[in-house]
Amino acid sequence: MSVHALHKLEPSHKPQPHLEVVPNLVRELSGITHLLTCGSVDDGKSTLIGRLLWDASDLYEDQRENVRRSGRKAAGTDLPDFSMLLDGLVAEREQGITIDIAWKYFDTDTRRFVIIDSPGHEQYTRNMASGASHADVAIVLVDARSGVKKQTKRHTAILDLVGVKHVVLAVNKMDLVGWSEDVFRKIEADFRTLCWKFNFWDATAIPLSAVFGDNVSAASDNMSWYSGPTLIQHLEKTPSRVSEAGSVFRFPVQTVLRDGQDFRGLAGTVTSGSVKVGDVVVDTLSNASAKVIRIATMGGDLESASAGQAIALQLDVDIDVSRGAVLSAPEMRPVAAQTVEARFVWLSEDEFSPTAGYLLRTSTDLIPISNIEIKALLDLETMASRPARGCGANDIAIAKISLGRAAAIDVFAETPETGTLLLVDSVSGATMAGGIATAVNSKAETPVDGHFVLKRDMLANGLNRDLSMSSTDREEFMRRANEVAIILRAAGVAVAIEPPPPVDDGMDPGL
Amino acid sequence: MTASPSHLDLLESESIHIFREAAAQFRKPVLMYSIGKDSTVLLHLARKAFYPQPVPFPLLHVDTTWKFRDMIAFRDRTARELGLDLIVHTNEDGIKRGINPIDHAPSIHTDVLKTQALKQALDKYGFDAAFGGARRDEEASRAKERVFSFRASGHRWDPRKQRPEMWHLLNGRLGTGETVRVFPMSNWTEKDVWRYILREKLEVVPLYYAAERPTIVRNGQILMQDDERLQPRDGEKVEMRKIRFRTLGDYPLTAAVESDADTIEAVVAETINAQTSERQGRLIDHDQAGAMEKKKQEGYF
Numbered sequence: 100m101s102v103h104a105l106h107k108l109e110p111s112h113k114p115q116p117h118l119e120v121v122p123n124l125v126r127e128l129s130g131i132t133h134l135l136t137c138g139s140v141d142d143g144k145s146t147l148i149g150r151l152l153w154d155a156s157d158l159y160e161d162q163r164e165n166v167r168r169s170g171r172k173a174a175g176t177d178l179p180d181f182s183m184l185l186d187g188l189v190a191e192r193e194q195g196i197t198i199d200i201a202w203k204y205f206d207t208d209t210r211r212f213v214i215i216d217s218p219g220h221e222q223y224t225r226n227m228a229s230g231a232s233h234a235d236v237a238i239v240l241v242d243a244r245s246g247v248k249k250q251t252k253r254h255t256a257i258l259d260l261v262g263v264k265h266v267v268l269a270v271n272k273m274d275l276v277g278w279s280e281d282v283f284r285k286i287e288a289d290f291r292t293l294c295w296k297f298n299f300w301d302a303t304a305i306p307l308s309a310v311f312g313d314n315v316s317a318a319s320d321n322m323s324w325y326s327g328p329t330l331i332q333h334l335e336k337t338p339s340r341v342s343e344a345g346s347v348f349r350f351p352v353q354t355v356l357r358d359g360q361d362f363r364g365l366a367g368t369v370t371s372g373s374v375k376v377g378d379v380v381v382d383t384l385s386n387a388s389a390k391v392i393r394i395a396t397m398g399g400d401l402e403s404a405s406a407g408q409a410i411a412l413q414l415d416v417d418i419d420v421s422r423g424a425v426l427s428a429p430e431m432r433p434v435a436a437q438t439v440e441a442r443f444v445w446l447s448e449d450e451f452s453p454t455a456g457y458l459l460r461t462s463t464d465l466i467p468i469s470n471i472e473i474k475a476l477l478d479l480e481t482m483a484s485r486p487a488r489g490c491g492a493n494d495i496a497i498a499k500i501s502l503g504r505a506a507a508i509d510v511f512a513e514t515p516e517t518g519t520l521l522l523v524d525s526v527s528g529a530t531m532a533g534g535i536a537t538a539v540n541s542k543a544e545t546p547v548d549g550h551f552v553l554k555r556d557m558l559a560n561g562l563n564r565d566l567s568m569s570s571t572d573r574e575e576f577m578r579r580a581n582e583v584a585i586i587l588r589a590a591g592v593a594v595a596i597e598p599p600p601p602v603d604d605g606m607d608p609g610l
Numbered sequence: 611m612t613a614s615p616s617h618l619d620l621l622e623s624e625s626i627h628i629f630r631e632a633a634a635q636f637r638k639p640v641l642m643y644s645i646g647k648d649s650t651v652l653l654h655l656a657r658k659a660f661y662p663q664p665v666p667f668p669l670l671h672v673d674t675t676w677k678f679r680d681m682i683a684f685r686d687r688t689a690r691e692l693g694l695d696l697i698v699h700t701n702e703d704g705i706k707r708g709i710n711p712i713d714h715a716p717s718i719h720t721d722v723l724k725t726q727a728l729k730q731a732l733d734k735y736g737f738d739a740a741f742g743g744a745r746r747d748e749e750a751s752r753a754k755e756r757v758f759s760f761r762a763s764g765h766r767w768d769p770r771k772q773r774p775e776m777w778h779l780l781n782g783r784l785g786t787g788e789t790v791r792v793f794p795m796s797n798w799t800e801k802d803v804w805r806y807i808l809r810e811k812l813e814v815v816p817l818y819y820a821a822e823r824p825t826i827v828r829n830g831q832i833l834m835q836d837d838e839r840l841q842p843r844d845g846e847k848v849e850m851r852k853i854r855f856r857t858l859g860d861y862p863l864t865a866a867v868e869s870d871a872d873t874i875e876a877v878v879a880e881t882i883n884a885q886t887s888e889r890q891g892r893l894i895d896h897d898q899a900g901a902m903e904k905k906k907q908e909g910y911f
Contacts (some may be wrong), residue, residue: 131621407620516777
């Protein structure tokens with residue numbers, strides 16, 4: 100539709116200013132890059148972020164003037180103290196939030212950048228992991244005088260765990276090592292060796308000086324031996340997660356929208372792949388499939404939609420699909436998982452308790468957990484695991500979970516967007532841990548020894564006597580069983596629910 | 611062949627996603643509608659999130675009785691034209707006690723007629739979630755704000771009870787007595803708001819556009835004499851100036867800027883080339899150090 104046609108549709112009585120779209124005013128940037136900075140104040144983190152803002156961004160003039168007028172200088176130089184630009188970011192405005200991530204925004208000529216900053220102090224694992232979970236690219240900062248350290252190993256391990264694919268090693272303070280290429284090459288080689296262990300798609304080392312600005316936004320005159328990109332050039336070329344989402348279509352259903360008798364739309368955001376009108380989609384939990392007949396948005400219907408787009412899908416037949424379902428193509432489905440193996444970053448101050456009554460949150464589902472066990476803890480420096488039964492704040496735990504009912508879950512390494520998980524305390528609602536699914540299985544497991552087992556027969560003869568075998572009643576059966584389990588766990592009883600007998604889902608066993 | 615989405619497309623989708631998550635997870639949400647440009651965008655995003663269904667929750671406006679008259683007219687017309695369920699709440703007790711922004715310190719006025727009034731309204735209707743248009747770029751104390759910001763009973767913001775947010779997973783399970791503020795526009799900037807208003811051809815309150823208006827200069831700030839309650843003091847006089855507003859609130863607490871920007875294009879151009887960031891026009895922020903932070907702990911946005 101042309102601009103003129105739109106104008107004709109405007110109601111004429113509105114006292115609206117004349118709207119003439121001027122393209123350069125509606126400057127839409129080519130995308131958003133979420134940038135995590137890892138490192139300590141000693142590595143020059145604040146100065147680097149300040150320098151990025153000063154050199155590359157569209158700062159307000161009053162913010163620049165504040166820095167100039169303050170008279171504060173970067174240590175040992177006659178240059179302004181760029182770290183002043185971080186206002187809310189640094190710990191001086193500590194609010195006491197347990198997990199403390201600050202967000203700051205700046206634009207270059209082509210892209211929006213979002214700086215995600217988390218404190219670098221000792222309790223940083225959970226802070227960094229939650230910050231990194233939002234990042235498209237991470238800058239790992241090292242001091243050229245000390246190179247790759249234990250902390251660098253921990254940082255890269257956390258980045259890999261939560262799915263960051265692009266990493267930049269910023270070798271800072273090159274001025275303090277005489278701009279030496281040998282020093283840089285040694286650190287670069289150590290970094291390469293370190294990164295072989297991980298699943299990064301791109302790991303680049305850049306020599307720079309945040310204080311003097313060398314290779315931040317302007318190429319360095321002091322390091323003519325370096326021919327690679329400046330930090331900003333490199334960041335501008337780094338694609339975002341959403342643009343690199345896989346080709347496997349996933350659509351977690353958030354809610355059902357209705358408009359009179361004619362419209363029942365499944366609302367959600369495409370998390371990976373794409374969908375177009377005419378595609379057959381399936382709900383892996385009910386095994387029901389249907390054809391997409393309309394992709395609705397308020398801006399007009401679409402022919403197709405891809406990762407990152409929030410839409411509503413109308414299907415040709417009214418299959419019983421609601422919140423929590425994940426629509427996919429029939430041949431590439433998520434698993435209707437009964438058990439999940441996962442790696443969790445423990446976020447809560449409260450330690451893991453096998454009897455607490457946790458719930459599992461996936462993209463749009465909240466699932467009762469019938470049994471959860473910690474199997475091991477992961478050492479981020481060596482990547483070795485050691486057996487364990489419990490965990491606490493900042494631990495990386497390997498856990499095995501039996502679900503109270505099936506849920507659509509992917510393996511994170513294959514389809515990250517639908518393979519992420521939160522552990523939620525069912526009573527307080529608190530987020531205990533964030534994690535990734537490493538293995539999912541559609542077969543239920545027999546409960547382990549030492550647990551009180553809520554037998555299905557026992558429940559059927561008493562509490563659930565009024566229920567039939569209809570699908571809604573079977574759902575109600577599990578809901579009650581889970582409620583009982585939650586109450587018993589709160590009273591300190593280790594409980595497991597006997598898994599339901601396998602349901603014949605009509606699927607070809609060969610699939 | 612579709613072009614890759616622009617940053618505004620991505621922000622819009624993210625906001626829609628947040629609206630839908632909150633509407634699905636909370637029992638009784640409400641949209642806090644303050645009539646300004648951020649609320650205009652917030653409301654537009656809510657309509658998009660549930661299209662073709664009508665917005666499935668009411669709008670709440672906390673009226674201090676000191677809003678610009680143009681704001682109230684705009685509010686009522688918007689609700690009528692879009693068929694929205696609008697709730698207007700005023701702290702009648704505060705009005706009876708004579709609290710006002712001219713004789714009282716801005717912090718007292720704000721506490722009684724905004725913060726207390728908001729709490730009253732949320733409690734009266736039993737809302738468990740309130741959408742707001744706050745952005746992380748607005749002010750330092752908001753840079754760490756969550757998308758789902760939890761409040762203990764009594765609407766207290768307890769820093770230790772704030773939940774970490776990872777990936778796109780939003781955990782809205784409420785503990786006993788908890789409520790939540792939801793900020794779908796957390797990642798928008800002021801420039802994005804204006805660019806989006808221009809792109810989506812949204813109508814905003816005329817006060818954002820420059821016009822000749824009666825003004826009084828007080829403490830170096832230009833105030834508009836919106837009605838007879840604001841009178842010049844000794845040495846002050848009412849003069850016509852061509853002014854506009856970058857933020858809107860209670861008129862005696864909202865400073866104007868002198869400007870010729872009387873079209874949306876001119877406003878956007880002025881904003882993008884702005885010399886000062888937006889909160890310098892909001893007088894309550896200068897009232898005391900760390901003002902925003904304190905107000906937040908007390909339950910104001």
